[in-house]
Amino acid sequence: MKAIEIKNAYFSYDRDPILRDLNLTVKNKEKITIIGGNGVGKTTLIKIIVGELKLDSGSIKIFEEDFNKNILKKIGYVPQSQKENLYTFPITVKELVTLQLYDSLGKFKIPRKEHYHKTMVLLKEMNLEKYADYPIRELSGGLRQRVVITRALVNEPDILIFDEPTSGVDESSKAQFAKTIEELNEKFEVSIILITHELDWVMNNLKMDSIYELKKGGLVNVSI
Ligand SMILES: Nc1ncnc2c1ncn2[C@@H]1O[C@H](COP(=O)(O)OP(=O)(O)OP(=O)(O)O)[C@@H](O)[C@H]1O
Numbered sequence: 644m645k646a647i648e649i650k651n652a653y654f655s656y657d658r659d660p661i662l663r664d665l666n667l668t669v670k671n672k673e674k675i676t677i678i679g680g681n682g683v684g685k686t687t688l689i690k691i692i693v694g695e696l697k698l699d700s701g702s703i704k705i706f707e708e709d710f711n712k713n714i715l716k717k718i719g720y721v722p723q724s725q726k727e728n729l730y731t732f733p734i735t736v737k738e739l740v741t742l743q744l745y746d747s748l749g750k751f752k753i754p755r756k757e758h759y760h761k762t763m764v765l766l767k768e769m770n771l772e773k774y775a776d777y778p779i780r781e782l783s784g785g786l787r788q789r790v791v792i793t794r795a796l797v798n799e800p801d802i803l804i805f806d807e808p809t810s811g812v813d814e815s816s817k818a819q820f821a822k823t824i825e826e827l828n829e830k831f832e833v834s835i836i837l838i839t840h841e842l843d844w845v846m847n848n849l850k851m852d853s854i855y856e857l858k859k860g861g862l863v864n865v866s867i
Pocket of ligand 1: 656657661679680681682683684685686687688
């Protein structure tokens with residue numbers, strides 16, 4: 644089963660094409676990395692995958708279906724840690740993860756016992772149980788990243804996308820992240836797409852199935 648299949652994709656914001664005849668296949672449970680310099684279109688590609696932007700031409704299928712609302716539930720997104728505004732808002736780990744269940748919270752959007760239960764089961768699996776009632780802003784960078792990953796997992800996605808997960812993260816948090824990636828793949832059987840500019844770190848610390856470089860609008864295989 645193919646998790647993602649993009650064929651002959653073209654996209655431009657105005658005149659200059661950002662994606663030019665881009666092709667990508669990600670199989671179920673496969674782990675891939677996409678590298679590329681500043682401004683080559685990595686974020687644009689993510690936005691295409693999550694349906695935020697539409698291709699000018701070409702096709703994209705997620706689990707062999709065209710884009711539809713249900714597909715979004717299959718994709719978990721872990722944004723860049725610096726872009727997360729988790730520092731000012733006084734919210735606990737348990738609340739942050741549970742709020743991600745928004746769609747299933749019913750009319751009044753108030754989490755019930757079953758929602759918190761789901762969160763606690765997952766926090767346990769991620770070894771974060773003891774931090775459930777901690778305010779998120781009091782956690783170290785590495786733990787906070789683990790919480791954000793847990794949040795992305797709570798809707799049971801089949802694909803997890805990481806946007807620059809190691810940028811602005813200290814060495815020990817990076818090592819912790821590498822362990823988490825291996826666990827995720829085994830425990831939750833998700834496909835992983837990791838966007839980064841740290842090719843050396845990925846090569847030395849992660850077991851990826853493929854690494855691609857986004858350049859001139861297309862993806863080129865980087866030999867591992
Ligand atoms: N909404 C937009 N309208 C017009 N141009 C845009 C828009 N968003 C991005 N761009 C341009 O498209 C190109 C690709 O941007 P994108 O953010 O996808 O690159 P990136 O590879 O993620 O970059 P970075 O590594 O710096 O985050 C850039 O030249 C950017 O300036």
